[in-house]
Amino acid sequence: MHNYFPQTDADIATMLQRVGIGSMDELFAEIPESVRLRKDYDLPSSLSETEIREFFAALGDKNKPLTCFAGAGAYDHYAPAVIAQILLRSEFYTSYTPYQPEIGQGTLQYIFEFQSMISGMTGMECTNASMYDGATATAEAMFMAVAQAKKKNKVLISATVHPNVRAVVDTYALFKGIEVSEIAEKNGVTDKADMEAQLAVGDVAGVIVSTPNFYGILEDYSGYSEAVHGSKALLIMHADPSALAVVKSPAEWGADIACGDGQPLGMPLNFGGPYVGYLSATKDLVRKLPGRIVGATHDVDGKRAFVLTLQAREQHIRREKANSNICSNQSLMALYVTIYMALMGPEGLKKVNELSYSGAHYLLDELVATGAFTPAFDQPFLKEFAVRTTLDVKKLQSKLIKKGMLGGIALGSYKKGMEDCLLFCVTEKRSKAQIDQLITIIKEEML
Amino acid sequence: MKQYDKLIFELSKKGRMGYSLPENKLPEYSFKAIPVALQRSLETGLPEVSEPEVVRHYTNISNRNFGLDTGFYPLGSCTMKYNPKINEEIAALPAFTSLHPLQPAETAQGALEVYYNLSQSLAEIAGLAAFTLNPFAGAHGELAGLMIMKQYHMKRGDLKRTKVIVPNSAHGTNPASAMVCGMDVVEVQSTPEGTIDVEALKPLLDETIAGIMMTNPNTLGIFETEILEIAGLVHAAGGLLYYDGANLNPLLGQCRPGDMGFDIMHINLHKTFSTPHGGGGPGSGPVGVAQRLVEYLPNPQIKKEGDRYFFVNGKDAIGSVSGFAGNFGVMMRAYTYILSLGKENLRQVGELATLSANYIKESLKEYYELPIKGICKHEFVFDGLADKSTGVTTLDIAKRLLDHGYHAPTIYFPMLFHQSIMIEPTETESLETMDEFIEVMKKIAIEAIEDPQTVKTAPHTTPVRRLDETTAARKPILRYVDLLNDTPES
Numbered sequence: 001m002h003n004y005f006p007q008t009d010a011d012i013a014t015m016l017q018r019v020g021i022g023s024m025d026e027l028f029a030e031i032p033e034s035v036r037l038r039k040d041y042d043l044p045s046s047l048s049e050t051e052i053r054e055f056f057a058a059l060g061d062k063n064k065p066l067t068c069f070a071g072a073g074a075y076d077h078y079a080p081a082v083i084a085q086i087l088l089r090s091e092f093y094t095s096y097t098p099y100q101p102e103i104g105q106g107t108l109q110y111i112f113e114f115q116s117m118i119s120g121m122t123g124m125e126c127t128n129a130s131m132y133d134g135a136t137a138t139a140e141a142m143f144m145a146v147a148q149a150k151k152k153n154k155v156l157i158s159a160t161v162h163p164n165v166r167a168v169v170d171t172y173a174l175f176k177g178i179e180v181s182e183i184a185e186k187n188g189v190t191d192k193a194d195m196e197a198q199l200a201v202g203d204v205a206g207v208i209v210s211t212p213n214f215y216g217i218l219e220d221y222s223g224y225s226e227a228v229h230g231s232k233a234l235l236i237m238h239a240d241p242s243a244l245a246v247v248k249s250p251a252e253w254g255a256d257i258a259c260g261d262g263q264p265l266g267m268p269l270n271f272g273g274p275y276v277g278y279l280s281a282t283k284d285l286v287r288k289l290p291g292r293i294v295g296a297t298h299d300v301d302g303k304r305a306f307v308l309t310l311q312a313r314e315q316h317i318r319r320e321k322a323n324s325n326i327c328s329n330q331s332l333m334a335l336y337v338t339i340y341m342a343l344m345g346p347e348g349l350k351k352v353n354e355l356s357y358s359g360a361h362y363l364l365d366e367l368v369a370t371g372a373f374t375p376a377f378d379q380p381f382l383k384e385f386a387v388r389t390t391l392d393v394k395k396l397q398s399k400l401i402k403k404g405m406l407g408g409i410a411l412g413s414y415k416k417g418m419e420d421c422l423l424f425c426v427t428e429k430r431s432k433a434q435i436d437q438l439i440t441i442i443k444e445e446m447l
Numbered sequence: 448m449k450q451y452d453k454l455i456f457e458l459s460k461k462g463r464m465g466y467s468l469p470e471n472k473l474p475e476y477s478f479k480a481i482p483v484a485l486q487r488s489l490e491t492g493l494p495e496v497s498e499p500e501v502v503r504h505y506t507n508i509s510n511r512n513f514g515l516d517t518g519f520y521p522l523g524s525c526t527m528k529y530n531p532k533i534n535e536e537i538a539a540l541p542a543f544t545s546l547h548p549l550q551p552a553e554t555a556q557g558a559l560e561v562y563y564n565l566s567q568s569l570a571e572i573a574g575l576a577a578f579t580l581n582p583f584a585g586a587h588g589e590l591a592g593l594m595i596m597k598q599y600h601m602k603r604g605d606l607k608r609t610k611v612i613v614p615n616s617a618h619g620t621n622p623a624s625a626m627v628c629g630m631d632v633v634e635v636q637s638t639p640e641g642t643i644d645v646e647a648l649k650p651l652l653d654e655t656i657a658g659i660m661m662t663n664p665n666t667l668g669i670f671e672t673e674i675l676e677i678a679g680l681v682h683a684a685g686g687l688l689y690y691d692g693a694n695l696n697p698l699l700g701q702c703r704p705g706d707m708g709f710d711i712m713h714i715n716l717h718k719t720f721s722t723p724h725g726g727g728g729p730g731s732g733p734v735g736v737a738q739r740l741v742e743y744l745p746n747p748q749i750k751k752e753g754d755r756y757f758f759v760n761g762k763d764a765i766g767s768v769s770g771f772a773g774n775f776g777v778m779m780r781a782y783t784y785i786l787s788l789g790k791e792n793l794r795q796v797g798e799l800a801t802l803s804a805n806y807i808k809e810s811l812k813e814y815y816e817l818p819i820k821g822i823c824k825h826e827f828v829f830d831g832l833a834d835k836s837t838g839v840t841t842l843d844i845a846k847r848l849l850d851h852g853y854h855a856p857t858i859y860f861p862m863l864f865h866q867s868i869m870i871e872p873t874e875t876e877s878l879e880t881m882d883e884f885i886e887v888m889k890k891i892a893i894e895a896i897e898d899p900q901t902v903k904t905a906p907h908t909t910p911v912r913r914l915d916e917t918t919a920a921r922k923p924i925l926r927y928v929d930l931l932n933d934t935p936e937s
């Protein structure tokens with residue numbers, strides 16, 4: 001028997017006897033013979049642990065480690081060593097959704113802490129137990145707005161929201177039958193006049209903007225909540241929770257719903273996942289929030305305890321009348337960012353942003369100084385910025401990769417008219433020496 | 448061990464720190480230069496704690512959790528099988544975890560090969576043409592799968608097909624996914640044996656039906672023996688068949704959904720393919736389709752040309768359902784599992800899981816009411832105690848199990864019965880573990896008659912006892928600051 005299977009031949013005989021059958025095959029007697037699989041799968045034979053290690057080491061060699069100057073929705077921030085160690089506690093990672101709260105207080109308590117911390121970062125009054133990722137969280141925020149508006153069926157989304165988030169919002173909207181209309185961008189930021197014009201047309205349930213936006217720009221959303229609320233719509237703000245330690249929060253901008261991805265909170269890049277979406281809202285929208293929510297209560301002895309609550313919203317009760325089909329969260333990843341935020345605290349997160357800001361602005365100055373780059377927009381930014389270049393984008397990227405660097409993301413595949421643009425990102429993990437090295441390689445390319 | 452119930456916020460003291468960051472070598476660039484109007488003035492409320500305190504806090508609260516490594520977890524429909532440790536080691540390899548999702552394909556060939564080979568392996572196991580690994584969970588896979596179903600009809604100009612047939616025994620996510628996909632739900636009744644009533648199905652099959660969602664074996668652990676007839680009827684009516692892979696485990700090595708006539712399915716990697724449930728996620732819900740639906744799979748789609756792997760966006764794709772390409776770390780674990788077991792052992796999974804479920808069922812059927820008799824697959828359902836005279840409910844039994852060191856089975860689902868207890872042992876439990884569980888279940892059944900009060904007030908030995916869920920819902924306290932401001936009702 002394989003090491004994952006505890007049964008001996010004698011055990012199997014005992015069990016067959018209790019069940020009253022003579023062979024394993026009889027367990028499947030009711031399956032029509034024409035669809036019985038009477039052969040092995042066309043798959044490789046079992047590998048031992050040593051062979052597994054060798055196999056993946058060889059596969060890993062086919063990936064190229066790169067010093068990351070890219071962001072665009074996935075950020076290479078520092079992760080304290082503590083987090084990975086705690087996440088290996090199997091009391092956490094081998095548990096299920098805490099349906100039995102008496103033996104699930106560990107999970108319930110960290111989710112409560114997660115909800116508290118994310119609410120603190122966004123400034124909102126309630127947060128659910130987490131979502132799959134930032135993009136799906138934004139799509140669910142759209143559903144909340146449409147459900148709240150009852151008879152209105154249109155959502156406006158700024159052209160400066162990340163195109164990958166936009167793609168998921170578009171897909172969810174298309175199949176649900178919601179109309180999505182783009183708000184134009186102007187010099188890298190949302191065109192407020194265009195938003196107001198579209199609001200005036202009516203039928204708008206929600207408006208989706210982001211901070212920082214896709215280009216890394218910190219947009220000024222003054223007057224947005226008044227305009228959106230004036231049209232009885234909800235303001236939805238997609239936000240990088242790491243940046244929120246220093247930049248104006250969704251609550252301060254008057255947003256009704258905040259959403260986004262927790263990945264910038266020290267999570268590994270991991271080729272795109274698992275990350276963790278978050279979804280926060282004002283108090284009066286709490287019963288419109290999808291997914292799990294943990295609340296504080298007490299047990300029969302009066303001890304403080306935590307429990308999944310407000311379940312009357314959810315799919316297992318409401319079935320086809322539910323507003324969302326989500327029945328899980330990214331619990332372990334919520335634990336990840338909770339430990340991260342606990343370790344960093346308000347000061348650590350400020351420092352992360354300060355270091356990232358300094359590095360990014362230094363890199364921009366150095367790029368401009370080469371003579372081959374100009375800022376794509378004259379707007380305030382934090383850790384990420386777009387530049388135009390006179391160099392061949394493809395050739396520059398290849399050159400950088402050859403030297404072990406992941407330079408900026410080419411914007412041409414996302415935005416028309418930006419074929420000569422790159423989106424660079426600098427986090428606190430990038431040293432001045434690495435930035436200088438990047439500049440040196442670029443200068444070589446210019447020769 | 449001492450009782451620990453602090454929140455991290457209660458350890459906070461101004462001036463403590465738990466991070467280690469370098470000095471700023473470029474202090475002349477200060478974020479204070481950001482216009483004040485764009486800066487935050489609100490407090491975040493994050494705690495200030497030192498590193499050792501953080502470690503001890505989360506270690507202590509982990510002790511208040513019951514995981515699969517703690518003990519038997521017979522949670523029906525959730526397939527709580529052993530989570531192999533090599534999976535964790537492989538998923539943590541820096542050569543993979545350091546990859547940026549947008550880095551060029553040439554620099555991520557190893558990762559793309561994992562994605563491609565896992566999708567191909569799942570296609571072989573499912574008997575389908577191709578898989579996307581982008582969906583994040585089972586319910587997310589259902590949604591993506593229904594989008595594909597809808598897209599198929601739309602691309603054919605068959606716009607009136609807006610209804611999805613769902614059995615009344617289905618998981619709640621099935622009808623909810625249909626709703627999110629903008630489709631209407633039509634329920635089909637079950638027979639007294641718990642399977643789909645083919646006669647009740649027939650009149651539902653008209654030109655407005657997009658398809659049917661089925662779980663086979665169904666949520667009672669019963670194989671739908673009339674599946675070939677059902678597939679024939681649905682296809683003849685122009686509909687597609689969706690397979691909810693929640694219950695795939697018993698079929699490993701035995702039969703394939705594609706061969707049964709299913710056109711679309713999702714697989715829960717966190718059930719059948721041993722990846723950890725993580726306290727509610729991250730999971731992964733790959734979606735597989737028959738050949739004529741491959742072009743509709745969500746973006747990005749994986750491709751292989753020669754020895755080169757890469758992602759593309761397809762023009763007929765439903766669009767995107769994920770920011771990048773799914774929970775890659777979960778895929779690493781599932782692929783490790785498939786390679787570790789190999790074809791010889793994969794085929795034993797279904798047999799052993801099914802044998803274990805039947806063994807427990809046969810051992811307890813005198814003590815608990817067994818509404819559906821005969822051979823089950825990986826799970827089965829009791830309808831409460833055989834003797835209900837003392838009023839001990841399924842909830843009481845579940846809570847009493849916690850006192851004995853077991854996680855409770857799934858309770859009050861499926862809703863076909865009032866007192867459902869759904870038990871799924873999986874293939875990774877020893878005979879001794881099952882025998883001990885059986886003895887405890889018998890003991891509780893006897894205790895329910897002889898000392899019902901002890902069962903009705905269980906659990907007695909857990910870190911906390913039964914909770915006041917009513918107050919939690921009536922007066923939601925969802926943040927630490929709400930807890931601080933909460934004034935007890937007098």
